[in-house]
Amino acid sequence: MTDTSNPLTYPYDNTPAPGKTMEVAPGVYWLQMPLPMSLNHINLYLLEGKNGWTVVDTGIRGSETRDLWLDLFEKELRGKPIDQVICTHMHPDHTGQAGFISEYWHAPLLMSYSEYYQARVMSTMMREGGTWEMSEYFVRAGIDQSFLEEMREGRSNFMPEAEDRPLPGAFLRMKDGDKLEIGNNQWLVITGNGHSPEHVCLYCKELRILISGDQILPVITSNVSVQPTEPFANPLVGWLESHEKFKKLLPNDILVLPAHNRLFYGVQERLQQLIDHHEDRMLLLEENCTTPQKAIDLLPHLFKRKLESYSLFMGLGECIAHLHCLMGRNRIERTLEKDVFLYRSIDPTLPARARPEYHEEPDESPQMV
Numbered sequence: 001m002t003d004t005s006n007p008l009t010y011p012y013d014n015t016p017a018p019g020k021t022m023e024v025a026p027g028v029y030w031l032q033m034p035l036p037m038s039l040n041h042i043n044l045y046l047l048e049g050k051n052g053w054t055v056v057d058t059g060i061r062g063s064e065t066r067d068l069w070l071d072l073f074e075k076e077l078r079g080k081p082i083d084q085v086i087c088t089h090m091h092p093d094h095t096g097q098a099g100f101i102s103e104y105w106h107a108p109l110l111m112s113y114s115e116y117y118q119a120r121v122m123s124t125m126m127r128e129g130g131t132w133e134m135s136e137y138f139v140r141a142g143i144d145q146s147f148l149e150e151m152r153e154g155r156s157n158f159m160p161e162a163e164d165r166p167l168p169g170a171f172l173r174m175k176d177g178d179k180l181e182i183g184n185n186q187w188l189v190i191t192g193n194g195h196s197p198e199h200v201c202l203y204c205k206e207l208r209i210l211i212s213g214d215q216i217l218p219v220i221t222s223n224v225s226v227q228p229t230e231p232f233a234n235p236l237v238g239w240l241e242s243h244e245k246f247k248k249l250l251p252n253d254i255l256v257l258p259a260h261n262r263l264f265y266g267v268q269e270r271l272q273q274l275i276d277h278h279e280d281r282m283l284l285l286e287e288n289c290t291t292p293q294k295a296i297d298l299l300p301h302l303f304k305r306k307l308e309s310y311s312l313f314m315g316l317g318e319c320i321a322h323l324h325c326l327m328g329r330n331r332i333e334r335t336l337e338k339d340v341f342l343y344r345s346i347d348p349t350l351p352a353r354a355r356p357e358y359h360e361e362p363d364e365s366p367q368m369v
């Protein structure tokens, strides 16, 4: 599919069938696993080493993905074992089968330090349910507490069940600047944050390939959220800084292997589009906060659909992330009125910068990745 208004190009018209692999460079294989949501797939990668395979990301928990892996173990590995499992970051669609694959092959898990521990914490939080801090977060955003119950039902897709292996009990640490030798290739670890705390991307200069995880996606924008566990976080600053870092490091003629959507060329253009997108969302919020606003009442400016359950959780977190970034720039002030935060634009240059008729359309809904 060619969109002439978009400078990105997609070299593959087809996607690999479930449980099958497609070679996209010497020793680099693409596969897809299903996801039970509107974004219906995740891209995973297999890297061929001298004596075994490296898996990059593992798919969501549950028997559907696990059975596809078992099928793939039998038919696609050409007699070599899986000898290491890499998770780019902590999210359940990336780590869901890490325990299973690691256990099956006795293959070590490689993750960054923050992602590994965040993943372990997240799995316990999902079981614990609501805390007073969560209630306070929602009340301050202008949402009734009963929403907590509704949201817990919505995230059941991600809740591990008894049959799912937990995240491996040990890991090998990857950090920014590390080099991994896999087969004849060297992969440079480049970390970013904002979507998750220490997200790993893998760059092979010789193959001109970047495995980008959720850090750089070609069509959708990754969720950048303030979560109840760190209610005053400012993840969008880290996200924007990461984009600038990747812009400096990466040449434009590399093939990007993202965790969702198609493989693409045009990484420099995409990084700039993503920066522009978030700047546009922030300006839009400033324009709509000339009188004090609750976070919940700002969502219709950002998202087309009425949000419910987990999508409301994601959308609200994303809205607050943009507001916090604006607060860090002294463009929005926040006050607490009757337990609810109100956000108001305070930057005197806003009238000169405002362009209400030129904003991007609201997003369809927040992404669950």
Ligand SMILES: [Zn+2]
Binding pocket: 089, 091, 195, 196, 214, 369
């Ligand atoms: Zn993610």
